[in-house]
Amino acid sequence: MAIITLTQFKGGVGKTTSAVCLSTLLCERGETLLIDSDLNRSASLWARKGKLPFTVCDDREAPKLLSKGKYEYIIIDTPARPASDEIESLAKGCDLMIIPTTPDPLSLAALAQIAKVLPEGTNYRCLLTMVPPKPQKDGAEALEALERNGFPSFKRTIRRYKAYIKATDLGLSLNKVPGGGIAWSDWTTLWEELKDYV
């Protein structure tokens, strides 16, 4: 079983979107449970039409579902602005922590802060999301800055596309959204890096 937790100090950086897309990716490889531990219940709202190809539950339902022992992948979506002391338990409670960040100075600064309070030895990777498509260089420059500062990061960045908004509206996974193929290809490429961790 592999447990992946998504967290960031900053809100609106793509935690829930990444949690849903990673669950979509992983459920093709094994039974996947997405635990929505954000009181906003954004992931649960996305799942409301029952069209996502994996199970979504909130943290109170999770123990019962987990007791069935059938899940190979557990993805945990968390609220923004966790307290520093929560970070430690979030880190201890997963095998891989993914820290999504948009390529703007405020999100990158929030990432640097959270990385500072992670317990020593935490297995974590930064993921750049909502990256403006080329020829804009924001994504490449942000990735370079992350690497220069020693933050372990996925080389594949997640580009910004309208298909994400459609996916939430329609309650679909990104790979089922008409015209969402290019956006989805970022996740299938990310798998080449992710598979070493799960």
Ligand SMILES: Nc1ncnc2c1ncn2[C@@H]1O[C@H](COP(=O)(O)OP(=O)(O)OP(=O)(O)O)[C@@H](O)[C@H]1O
């Ligand atoms: N790659 C993308 N391209 C375009 N829009 C995106 C992308 N990723 C996320 N979004 C949009 O950005 C907004 C914020 O994303 P999301 O809800 O995943 O962030 P979050 O970090 O979970 O936010 P919160 O802190 O409020 O929980 C949403 O409207 C989502 O649809």
Ligand SMILES: [Mg+2]
């Ligand atoms: Mg969220």
